[in-house]
Amino acid sequence: MSAGELGYSRDNQPGKLQIAFGISVGLNNIPTMLTIQKGNVQDKKHMQMLIRLCSSVLPEGSLLVFDCGGNTQDNKRRIRDLKFHYLTLKAKKKGPYRNEITIYHARKESQVSFVxxxxxxxxxxxRDGEEVRYIFFCDDLACDQLTKKARKLEKDLEKGKVLTKKVERGKDLGQYIAPEGWIIARGHLQKIIGDIPNPYVTGLEGFFVLESTIDGDPENILNAYKNRDRAEKFIRDLKEGAEPGRSGTGPNTR
Known part of the structure; x- marks a missing residue:
C-alpha cells in the first residue's frame, strides 16, 4: 500500500502526493531512527511512533528535543514514562502566552540576559510541577516579526485600495456559485478615525517559551533547542536527492 497521501505541504505543492519522514539525529549528526508515514499524518501522531522507537534505541535519561508540532501532554507523559527528558517549544497561542508574558514581567528581578x-x-x-518553563524575549526578534507584519499589512492595504474603488463604483466584489444560484458579494466601506491598527500584531512578538524536564542554564537550554535543526538539515539533504513531496522531523537526541 502506498504511503503517498495529500496533506499539508511545506514545499507549497498541495496537489502532490506526499510522505512524511520522522528522523532522530544525535549530537554527532548521525541519524539514530527513521520512520515513514502517510503524508497526511499529523506531527503529534507521528511523534508517538518515534517515542515508542526511542525506548529501543536510546538509553534512559536521554534528552529529546522537538518543536511544538509534537508538543502534547500525552507525548510528554509518554517520554517521562520511558524515563527520558524532553525540551520543546510551547505552541504560540494568545491566551497561554499572555499568561507567560505576565509571569515574565512580574519576575524581572530573576531575569538573566546573554548573547x-x-x-x-x-x-x-x-518550575511548574516537574516541568521547567523558560520564557525568552529578544528585542531583535520582536523587530523582525513586527517588520514582517507591517509588510503584510501594507500588502493588504494595497489590495484594499482596489476593492475600495469597486465599492465606490457599486461593482460586485465577487460571485460564488451555490445550489440555489449565485451569491453576489457587494461591499460597504466603514471608515474609521485615525490610522488602521495592524490586526496581525498580537503583543507576543519577540517572546517564545521552551518547556523541559531539565532545570539548566537558559543559554544552554536555548542552544540545545536551536541545535535540533540537525534533523531538518538531514531531511533537506535527502530531499535534494529523493525530492519527496513532504518531510517531517522528529526529535534531536542527546
Whole structure:
C-alpha cells in the first residue's frame, strides 16, 4: 500500500502526493531512527511512533528535543514514562502566552540576559510541577516579526485600495456559485478615525517559551533547542536527492 497521501505541504505543492519522514539525529549528526508515514499524518501522531522507537534505541535519561508540532501532554507523559527528558517549544497561542508574558514581567528581578547568535536574549524560568518553563524575549526578534507584519499589512492595504474603488463604483466584489444560484458579494466601506491598527500584531512578538524536564542554564537550554535543526538539515539533504513531496522531523537526541 502506498504511503503517498495529500496533506499539508511545506514545499507549497498541495496537489502532490506526499510522505512524511520522522528522523532522530544525535549530537554527532548521525541519524539514530527513521520512520515513514502517510503524508497526511499529523506531527503529534507521528511523534508517538518515534517515542515508542526511542525506548529501543536510546538509553534512559536521554534528552529529546522537538518543536511544538509534537508538543502534547500525552507525548510528554509518554517520554517521562520511558524515563527520558524532553525540551520543546510551547505552541504560540494568545491566551497561554499572555499568561507567560505576565509571569515574565512580574519576575524581572530573576531575569538573566546573554548573547546567542549575535542577538541579546533575556529569560525568566520557573518550575511548574516537574516541568521547567523558560520564557525568552529578544528585542531583535520582536523587530523582525513586527517588520514582517507591517509588510503584510501594507500588502493588504494595497489590495484594499482596489476593492475600495469597486465599492465606490457599486461593482460586485465577487460571485460564488451555490445550489440555489449565485451569491453576489457587494461591499460597504466603514471608515474609521485615525490610522488602521495592524490586526496581525498580537503583543507576543519577540517572546517564545521552551518547556523541559531539565532545570539548566537558559543559554544552554536555548542552544540545545536551536541545535535540533540537525534533523531538518538531514531531511533537506535527502530531499535534494529523493525530492519527496513532504518531510517531517522528529526529535534531536542527546
Amino acid at each position: 546567542s547568535g549575535n542577538r541579546v536574549y533575556s529569560c525568566v524560568k520557573y
